[in-house]
Amino acid sequence: xxxxxxxxxxxxxxxxxxxxxxxxxxxxxxxxxxxxxxxxxxxxxxxxxxxxxxxxxxxxxxxxxxxxxxxxxxxxxxxxxxxxxxxxxxxxxxxxxxxxxxxxxxxxxxxxxxxxxxxxxxxxxxxxxxxxxxxxxxxxxxxxxxxxxxxxxxxxxxxxxxxxxxxxxxxxxxxxxxxxxxxxxxxxxxxxxxxxxxxxxxxxxxxxxxxxxxxxxxxxxxxxxxxxxxxxxxxxxxxxxxxxxxxxxxxxxxxxxxxxxxxxxxxxxxxxxxxxxxxxxxxxxx
Amino acid sequence: xxxxxxxxxxxxxxxxxxxxxxxxxxxxxxxxxxxxxxxxxxxxxxxxxxxxxxxxxxxxxxxxxxxxxxxxxxxxxxxxxxxxxxxxxxxxxxxxxxxxxxxxxxxxxxxxxxxxxxxxxxxxxxxxxxxxxxxxxxxxxxxxxxxxxxxxxxxxxxxxxxxxxxxxxxxxxxxxxxxxxxxxxxxxxxxxxxxxxxxxxxxxxxxxxxxxxxxxxxxxxxxxxxxxxxxxxxxxxxxxxxxxxxxxxxxxxxxxxxxxxxxxxxxxxxxxxxxxxxxxxxxxxx
Numbered sequence: 001x002x003x004x005x006x007x008x009x010x011x012x013x014x015x016x017x018x019x020x021x022x023x024x025x026x027x028x029x030x031x032x033x034x035x036x037x038x039x040x041x042x043x044x045x046x047x048x049x050x051x052x053x054x055x056x057x058x059x060x061x062x063x064x065x066x067x068x069x070x071x072x073x074x075x076x077x078x079x080x081x082x083x084x085x086x087x088x089x090x091x092x093x094x095x096x097x098x099x100x101x102x103x104x105x106x107x108x109x110x111x112x113x114x115x116x117x118x119x120x121x122x123x124x125x126x127x128x129x130x131x132x133x134x135x136x137x138x139x140x141x142x143x144x145x146x147x148x149x150x151x152x153x154x155x156x157x158x159x160x161x162x163x164x165x166x167x168x169x170x171x172x173x174x175x176x177x178x179x180x181x182x183x184x185x186x187x188x189x190x191x192x193x194x195x196x197x198x199x200x201x202x203x204x205x206x207x208x209x210x211x212x213x214x215x216x217x218x219x220x221x222x223x224x225x226x227x228x229x230x231x232x233x234x235x236x237x238x239x240x241x242x243x244x245x246x247x248x249x250x251x252x253x254x255x256x257x258x259x260x261x262x263x264x265x266x267x268x269x270x271x272x273x274x275x276x277x278x279x280x281x282x283x284x285x286x
Numbered sequence: 287x288x289x290x291x292x293x294x295x296x297x298x299x300x301x302x303x304x305x306x307x308x309x310x311x312x313x314x315x316x317x318x319x320x321x322x323x324x325x326x327x328x329x330x331x332x333x334x335x336x337x338x339x340x341x342x343x344x345x346x347x348x349x350x351x352x353x354x355x356x357x358x359x360x361x362x363x364x365x366x367x368x369x370x371x372x373x374x375x376x377x378x379x380x381x382x383x384x385x386x387x388x389x390x391x392x393x394x395x396x397x398x399x400x401x402x403x404x405x406x407x408x409x410x411x412x413x414x415x416x417x418x419x420x421x422x423x424x425x426x427x428x429x430x431x432x433x434x435x436x437x438x439x440x441x442x443x444x445x446x447x448x449x450x451x452x453x454x455x456x457x458x459x460x461x462x463x464x465x466x467x468x469x470x471x472x473x474x475x476x477x478x479x480x481x482x483x484x485x486x487x488x489x490x491x492x493x494x495x496x497x498x499x500x501x502x503x504x505x506x507x508x509x510x511x512x513x514x515x516x517x518x519x520x521x522x523x524x525x526x527x528x529x530x531x532x533x534x535x536x537x538x539x540x541x542x543x544x545x546x547x548x549x550x551x552x553x554x555x556x557x558x559x560x561x562x563x564x565x566x567x568x569x570x571x572x
Contacts, residue, residue: 020426070425102429139356140306143388145427 014112020103026065043099060262066254075118115271126261129204137199147256153227159192161233172243175212221250300398306389312351329385334368346548352540361404401557412547415490423485433542439513445478447519458529461498507536
């Protein structure tokens with residue numbers, strides 16, 4: 001998955017990467033904290049030289065502390081001089097991965113197509129939240145990546161109720177509000193299933209154009225109440241209708257959540273999609 | 287997987303457990319170090335009271351620092367007074383798991399059948415060593431559980447050469463020698479395969495009556511040389527024949543190794559199997 005970058009002129013570059021979120025205080029650079037972006041910026045400066053503008057880095061899915069990413073996308077803007085520093089060893093992804101700690105892996109580093117913006121060109125984000133319930137075989141190797149829930153959950157009921165949230169809705173009830181930011185999102189798919197047999201873990205898969213802050217984890221918290229027999233589909237409908245942050249359920253812990261995929265349109269639509277998204281969501285989370 | 291233990295009399299108990307070896311200095315209790323046994327003894331004393339003899343604990347597979355266990359077996363000998371402390375909440379496995387850190391999980395705690403010895407009654411141990419080679423999709427979540435090897439390995443050649451090691455042999459070439467300990471072991475099965483498609487990881491599965499110290503990791507080190515085109519089957523045969531620790535290959539890192547299974551005979555043979563094994567291997571590793 002390593003793409004050579006035989007270039008001498010600057011421009012926008014696209015990177016595909018993954019990280020184990022356990023030991024990071026989230027994606028975004030924060031003073032004094034170990035974050036994915038800080039680690040990445042540190043090692044990028046080994047290759048491209050010091051930067052004052054963080055290479056104009058922008059991320060598709062700004063994950064919280066503890067959240068993992070199997071396939072995160074970012075872009076950076078490099079000057080001619082920075083690109084020239086790549087030199088003859090053009091496997092930038094491999095070089096960065098070698099410099100980075102084991103909990104970050106860079107898959108590709110390649111010139112971005114015209115009009116590409118990692119955040120604003122994206123048309124959808126897909127996340128999976130993993131739960132080991134009373135019925136799941138629990139294993140220490142799983143504890144970092146799945147929520148442990150003591151009682152068995154009714155997966156069929158969770159999946160049925162979840163469909164009440166589908167479509168373009170105001171997810172205010174499931175979002176940490178930010179001033180001036182819309183909480184209207186298009187939930188394109190939501191699926192709850194038990195994977196790998198009767199003792200397998202539960203996966204909640206969520207795909208939306210974008211997610212507001214805490215949205216995945218709030219929805220999963222409400223769905224767990226359904227699976228545990230304490231909510232029915234009507235509760236979700238009522239929550240959605242109220243569009244106000246409620247306290248009847250928990251926002252679940254971050255470590256069960258993994259960003260799985262970012263989707264982009266065909267190259268000819270990258271720029272127009274970016275304009276559209278920037279217009280409606282520039283103040284929001286992703 | 288929780289077995290109630292409604293008992294008031296002492297005796298031998300058998301436990302099935304798992305751990306993520308990453309943050310442990312191995313199984314065995316060692317002063318000042320975080321080991322699986324130390325953590326377990328600490329929490330067992332919460333339930334059973336202080337002990338001076340470590341509850342006579344004995345383990346089936348004494349794993350090294352960094353080695354994981356998906357299914358480890360141990361036994362403990364408890365007095366009447368200790369057993370009485372279990373009280374009415376008989377889910378000892380669940381109580382211990384709740385007390386223990388997330389990287390240890392106790393599946394069962396049950397009275398052992400007559401003649402059972404976790405270590406000496408065992409007839410075989412099965413381990414899997416995982417390798418992410420140049421062809422594998424590498425992921426940060428995998429880095430704790432698989433060895434990273436930069437070049438692609440020829441799995442078919444590894445599997446073919448590995449069969450040269452099968453059977454009852456002196457594995458002196460693949461063992462860290464200990465005075466007075468035999469290095470004769472019966473390697474019952476060895477299989478090298480790539481799992482989960484062309485970009486999957488490589489698994490080396492090894493089953494033997496018992497393994498001497500470093501045996502799995504030494505064999506895997508030699509097999510990697512085969513897969514990398516630097517050894518052929520004949521090199522393994524020659525090593526085996528020499529029965530002397532050689533330096534032509536690496537003992538691979540521990541984090542790729544997981545203890546998968548311990549096998550015991552039918553209950554009527556537990557005691558005789560224990561006598562047999564104790565006779566030949568009391569000074570050895572497992």
